[in-house]
Amino acid sequence: SRPGDHVIVLFGATGDLAKRKLLPGLFHLATAGLLPQRYRIVGTARSRGLSDAGFKQLAHAAVEEFGSTKPTGETWRAFEDALSFATTDHSDPSALVAAVQAAEKEIGGHPQRLFHLAIPPTGFGSTIEMLAASGLAEGARVIIEKPFGTDLASAKALNDTVHRVFDESRIFRIDHFLGKESVDNILAFRFANGLYEPVWNREHIEYMQIDVPETLTIEGRADFYEGTGAFRDMVVTHLLQVLGFVAMEPPTSLSATALRDEKQKVFDSLLPLDPKHVLRGQYDGYRTEPGVAPDSQTETFVALRANVENWRWAGVPFFLRTGKALRAGRQVVTIGFREPVLRMFSVDGCSTPSARRNEIVIDFADPGWISTRFLAKQPGPEMLLGEAEMTFRYADSSGAANALEAYERLILNAMQGDQSLFTTAAGVERLWEISAPLLEHQPPIEPYLPGSWGPSTVGQVTAPYRWHLPEDC
Numbered sequence: 001s002r003p004g005d006h007v008i009v010l011f012g013a014t015g016d017l018a019k020r021k022l023l024p025g026l027f028h029l030a031t032a033g034l035l036p037q038r039y040r041i042v043g044t045a046r047s048r049g050l051s052d053a054g055f056k057q058l059a060h061a062a063v064e065e066f067g068s069t070k071p072t073g074e075t076w077r078a079f080e081d082a083l084s085f086a087t088t089d090h091s092d093p094s095a096l097v098a099a100v101q102a103a104e105k106e107i108g109g110h111p112q113r114l115f116h117l118a119i120p121p122t123g124f125g126s127t128i129e130m131l132a133a134s135g136l137a138e139g140a141r142v143i144i145e146k147p148f149g150t151d152l153a154s155a156k157a158l159n160d161t162v163h164r165v166f167d168e169s170r171i172f173r174i175d176h177f178l179g180k181e182s183v184d185n186i187l188a189f190r191f192a193n194g195l196y197e198p199v200w201n202r203e204h205i206e207y208m209q210i211d212v213p214e215t216l217t218i219e220g221r222a223d224f225y226e227g228t229g230a231f232r233d234m235v236v237t238h239l240l241q242v243l244g245f246v247a248m249e250p251p252t253s254l255s256a257t258a259l260r261d262e263k264q265k266v267f268d269s270l271l272p273l274d275p276k277h278v279l280r281g282q283y284d285g286y287r288t289e290p291g292v293a294p295d296s297q298t299e300t301f302v303a304l305r306a307n308v309e310n311w312r313w314a315g316v317p318f319f320l321r322t323g324k325a326l327r328a329g330r331q332v333v334t335i336g337f338r339e340p341v342l343r344m345f346s347v348d349g350c351s352t353p354s355a356r357r358n359e360i361v362i363d364f365a366d367p368g369w370i371s372t373r374f375l376a377k378q379p380g381p382e383m384l385l386g387e388a389e390m391t392f393r394y395a396d397s398s399g400a401a402n403a404l405e406a407y408e409r410l411i412l413n414a415m416q417g418d419q420s421l422f423t424t425a426a427g428v429e430r431l432w433e434i435s436a437p438l439l440e441h442q443p444p445i446e447p448y449l450p451g452s453w454g455p456s457t458v459g460q461v462t463a464p465y466r467w468h469l470p471e472d473c
């Protein structure tokens, strides 16, 4: 349903995220009739003063290049009318205050203020303080981008700063993986079906994998990436959140509190990461990318084994992998089931004697698919088995046209005040806490070739199991 009237203030309005995702996403929400009846979007940035007209032009170009709907017609004109721009000056926020007040006056009534901090993490604290000092924070909600801190101490300090100004119910820490249709569908798949949940435990499942290889390199983001690395950029942020959904107990309801409480229990049960089970890699050529130190120790690849020590999962390894410049760009959860107690069949396939285990594969790269892999008799006079699969593809489902991109979904939810798909203070702190042993004792970097699946030792992380990817043998 449509949220109530809003003034959205977009910090970092001239930045990459705003251009690629946020402005096109807001416009798509407008075309889908999901923006409020009355709204204004005030763009703001520190370094680049733009006029209102300049910002409208920038938004037009961004939607043209990255949007799913073209910026034309009546909807575009209405959207464009709602845009204005103010330069942020932390020592004198009067221009921003004036722009927000003007937007509120145009709308009339009491629109909700929503600040979206699409800025580098180093700017979060000072921006929040400016919002408090200028009075803008009053009654407002705030969306904060990632990464939220770089370790436990910095995440706590940032939470303290934010909590001095906003209470938790008004804070929306974004992890855009949680806004992906097929990540959200993990909840439906598990808890709306009688078929899977009864076997979703250590009795039947032998391993879990969350694998997010990327073909992209760092795409000129050395400034951000050198101090961040694959572990902070992807694992603490996205992959462990997905793990939370895969591993959680059935929540008592779909309320934000119930869902987030169950996710927190998973995080509380995660054992601190053991550096012995972590492989860090760096692709050949990374050190010569512009802005990267010639002796950089930043990892562009990480593969690790995590353990959730609770009644459901004790002893089941969770393998996580992600990296830049790898062979394929995929986002895949694989659930590996135990083999039957007796092996009666011979299998014609990749790895003998039993080929792959039964696996449920959830591909969550939008639009995503889910597949069940099993063994079936091959046609012919012999009892020979081969691998078979049944697949559901999101793109084939009747509502596919209604799909929202992750950011769109999350901005909509923030406007609706629904925190279900946002992370909590306790959650991010716990994830930094279990990361501490690794951050303190980083295993040495191993090189890998661009276009490979990581360092040559990547198979050791999962042994005696194999990575689901690549899918061929």
Ligand code: BG6
Binding pocket: 176, 214, 216, 233
């Ligand atoms: C971002 C990371 O949060 O997620 C990037 O900073 C990564 O390094 C990206 O490429 C992947 O997200 P998506 O939306 O492309 O699946």
